Amino acid sequence: MGSTGIGPFERFIETLRLLYPLMHTHLECERVTDVGLLYHWKGENPALAKTPVVLMAHFDVAPVVNPDAWTHPPFSGMIADDRVWGRGAFDDKGCLVAICEAVESLLTRGFTPERDIYLCFGGNEETRGDAAATMAETLRDRGIRPYLVLDEGGAVVDAPLPKVNAQAAMVGVGEKGVMTIKLTCEGHPGQIFAPSRRTPIARIGGAVARVTSRTFPARLPSAVPAMIAALAPHASGSARPLYSMLARVPFTAAQFFARLGGHAASLAATTVAPTQIEAGTTSDHLPTNASAILNVRIAVGRTVDSTLSLIKRRIADPGVTITIIDSSNPCAESPIDNPQFAAIRAAVDASYPGVVTAPYVMSAATDSRHFADFADAVYRFSPLKLSSEQRPTIHGPDEWVDLDSLHRGQVFQEHLLRSTAG
Numbered sequence: 001m002g003s004t005g006i007g008p009f010e011r012f013i014e015t016l017r018l019l020y021p022l023m024h025t026h027l028e029c030e031r032v033t034d035v036g037l038l039y040h041w042k043g044e045n046p047a048l049a050k051t052p053v054v055l056m057a058h059f060d061v062a063p064v065v066n067p068d069a070w071t072h073p074p075f076s077g078m079i080a081d082d083r084v085w086g087r088g089a090f091d092d093k094g095c096l097v098a099i100c101e102a103v104e105s106l107l108t109r110g111f112t113p114e115r116d117i118y119l120c121f122g123g124n125e126e127t128r129g130d131a132a133a134t135m136a137e138t139l140r141d142r143g144i145r146p147y148l149v150l151d152e153g154g155a156v157v158d159a160p161l162p163k164v165n166a167q168a169a170m171v172g173v174g175e176k177g178v179m180t181i182k183l184t185c186e187g188h189p190g191q192i193f194a195p196s197r198r199t200p201i202a203r204i205g206g207a208v209a210r211v212t213s214r215t216f217p218a219r220l221p222s223a224v225p226a227m228i229a230a231l232a233p234h235a236s237g238s239a240r241p242l243y244s245m246l247a248r249v250p251f252t253a254a255q256f257f258a259r260l261g262g263h264a265a266s267l268a269a270t271t272v273a274p275t276q277i278e279a280g281t282t283s284d285h286l287p288t289n290a291s292a293i294l295n296v297r298i299a300v301g302r303t304v305d306s307t308l309s310l311i312k313r314r315i316a317d318p319g320v321t322i323t324i325i326d327s328s329n330p331c332a333e334s335p336i337d338n339p340q341f342a343a344i345r346a347a348v349d350a351s352y353p354g355v356v357t358a359p360y361v362m363s364a365a366t367d368s369r370h371f372a373d374f375a376d377a378v379y380r381f382s383p384l385k386l387s388s389e390q391r392p393t394i395h396g397p398d399e400w401v402d403l404d405s406l407h408r409g410q411v412f413q414e415h416l417l418r419s420t421a422g
């Protein structure tokens with residue numbers, strides 16, 4: 001927004017009007033903040049008006065850092081090789097158009113919902129802006145308690161776990177908290193020829209090392225054993241009995257994943273990633289201060305406060321000041337044994353036949369977190385195929401979405417709306 005102003009956002013909103021005329025006739029569209037679009041599709045049954053279905057997506061995108069690295073110009077929307085290329089093609093305009101296409105298509109066929117439906121499109125998700133938060137607050141203030149909220153999140157992936165050779169629709173049922181903290185240390189570093197043993201750089205280095213050298217206590221969200229159980233039958237060789245066993249003993253599974261490290265460990269515990277470190281300007285001068293930034297993903301079941309005190313205890317240096325730059329608590333898990341989750345599974349079966357639906361917990365924050373404490377069920381799933389080669393293109397160069405996925409995404413959303421609001 002800082003570099004482009006609101007112009008491109010307004011043009012996008014105008015384009016939506018042109019592309020989806022029925023949606024803009026039958027649904028009421030309210031602007032909430034500069035870049036929040038809240039569409040309301042009134043249902044026939046007044047008894048279901050306060051427990052609507054909320055479909056979410058965002059229309060802002062991550063920046064393009066190096067346009068030269070792209071095969072097709074990043075904002076061209078080029079269609080080639082059965083794919084749409086461009087920044088935001090997958091994250092998250094692919095999901096957004098799947099929703100709009102579904103609504104337009106349902107309206108074309110004369111569908112009227114029983115239950116109220118809201119479309120909640122935010123324009124500042126990537127910058128952790130306030131559009132979605134304000135829309136959620138607006139609905140809450142009106143006494144609305146969503147029956148179902150669906151936002152971007154997991155996708156239809158081809159290798160959900162090592163040794164599992166099946167496609168799986170990964171549905172985020174909870175999300176980790178995200179916290180950014182800054183460690184700073186100021187002090188007398190001594191002279192360059194007689195440095196103190198505890199210079200600010202040494203103390204910050206030590207603090208970062210102490211926080212990151214050990215894993216955090218493992219605790220498996222209940223979605224993870226359910227995910228393993230869903231995927232185990234599709235595992236090959238000795239992985240099958242191993243997964244079946246782990247699904248039954250969550251405590252052992254938590255320890256097992258924590259020990260594996262990397263992705264697996266992130267399922268089971270809080271993670272801390274040092275992302276920036278700063279001190280000194282020249283090679284022959286001792287700086288009097290040093291700082292580091294840590295990006296923390298807080299496990300479901302923990303809190304910002306409990307995580308911060310654990311980090312403080314590990315740093316164990318009163319000379320290192322810890323400041324929170326931003327933070328959000330994890331979102332508790334939504335159930336997987338309710339009609340809402342069953343409706344998602346059925347919509348996956350209809351749009352991606354043969355694909356297994358599995359719950360998991362997301363390690364990133366989504367706009368849906370603002371609904372977590374007053375909606376009955378919140379899920380995070382982008383009904384689009386996402387291959388392993390495609391994954392780095394999200395927020396990186398050459399982002400794309402395949403045409404077949406966009407069509408299936410529309411089928412998914414139509415099916416979901418018919419079954420939950422029809």
Ligand SMILES: [Zn+2]
Pocket residue numbers: 058091092125152
């Ligand atoms: Zn996104």
